[in-house]
Amino acid sequence: MKTFITRTITALFFVAIMLGGILWTPLSFFLLFFLVNFFALQEYAKLVRHIDADYTEISSWHRYGALIAGCAMMLAFTGSNFERNGLSLGEIGWAMSFIFILILPLGEILMGKTFSLKTIGYSLLGLMYVTVPFGLLADLRFTEVPGYHAPGYLIPLLLICFIWINDTMAYIVGSLIGRTPFAPAISPKKTIEGTVGGMILAVAAAGVFGHFWGHQWLPLQHWIALSAIAAVFGTAGDLLESRLKRLAGVKDSGNIMPGHGGFLDRFDSLLVAAPFAWIYVSLFVR
Template sequence: MLVQRILTALILAPLFVWAVFALPADYFAYLLLLFVAVGGWEFARLIKINQPLYRALVAGGIVGCALVAARHTQNLQTVLIASVIWWGFNLVWVISYPAKVQSWYGSGIVRVMSGVMLLAPMWVALINLHQGYGSEYFLLLIFLIWGADSGAYFIGKALGKHKLAPRVSPGKSIEGAIGGVIFSVIVMLIFLQYQQASVDSYAGYLLLAVVVSGVSILGDLFESLFKRVSNIKDSGNILPGHGGVLDRIDSLTAAAPFFLLGLNLL
């Protein structure tokens, strides 16, 4: 499994970085939309929709909502703020689990709308980030999330004693979460040094790194809620050693809207 994970990462990571810098903006947006479509297909399984036709309809509906939201660029801030508010509710569901499950899983319509709110704002945020701020800021977001994941893993393994959300994801620890935040802050510091940013701007950007790393963990935990209710280990198996696409972008679903909104406010 470890060898598969490493080989998959070694193949896909350089290709993705190339796509970020080399592909025209429109083509890159469609590439990201492909991830949304696959993520929607996988999410349908997490909400216990197993018939291929209905799963395709869910995925297509999510893609359609993302396209509609992207066409109304004048309402970008509204989309981002709506996503931030929605993630606030998700935090409540994570903290309260297993209570209040019916609030976010009892209705089929609510479950499908969760897929829309999970993936559509992420795509809108990512394409606007790529087109509005450039490839470097897009990769900054990716590295912030990777930093949070790596810090949480290594610090959690070494020092983790206090469970972060034991009923949702027993492997995560408070120490690991703090380590993830620290790693993300270090990534942001390196970026600010590279950009030769003014010292006056450091506080805002470092606060943004803290927020993004924190909500990236929330994104992971929120997917874990659906996995637990559906009794599914991975969202899919399309990526050898890594599970499904949704397993790889769960942190990004939460982090992307927060990151772009934060940049717009700085």
């Protein structure tokens, strides 16, 4: 009972922070995911240290340099949205990203106990896995959709909601009729019935809402496509992070949220779904 209460309080607090950050202003949206990116990168590095002990030998320059590079890349994705006196956060971010990514190997050579392209690759992979998706999500927020009356936060919010619906429905359907394991070596509790059921119900919910109420913001086909992307690639993101945790031999990526794990545990689906949603929006919506 105590665990249930803790999980509920944490979940309500998490939802309140998420909605406040997403809906308030473009700046609050950026600050929210800037912080999420910062902590998720640290959790990724911790997982890698469990997977490969060589990563524990990297220098402090490498460790903090990768974090700064991730923060700089997030700044870069803001573009010209936060500009003052002719200088924007985006320009500062691009300059810092270039500098830190360029001199990261040099610093490792000079300051590390050993030099390994493998450990450099782990850090660059972390930036691609964590920071780029959050940056693309910010780009979706900052770029207006021409010809539609959709607020800037609509598509990122829909993506998160569709992922939540898919996960919830997959759990319910899997609990009721799930029999066939989907990926037993990675996530033993996932079933094919639950996974497919969650996807179908997420797309159905998006179609119903888009048909009756959402057409004022986006045409129905975009509601269906975005929900399908969230369901399919969100599930892939969940399995990918589960695989990383199994390789690392840990249950959760972190413990920042009691009863819910870490930031990677909460945003694993979004990390894979966001880039594909960005591609779809860039090609067919904008």
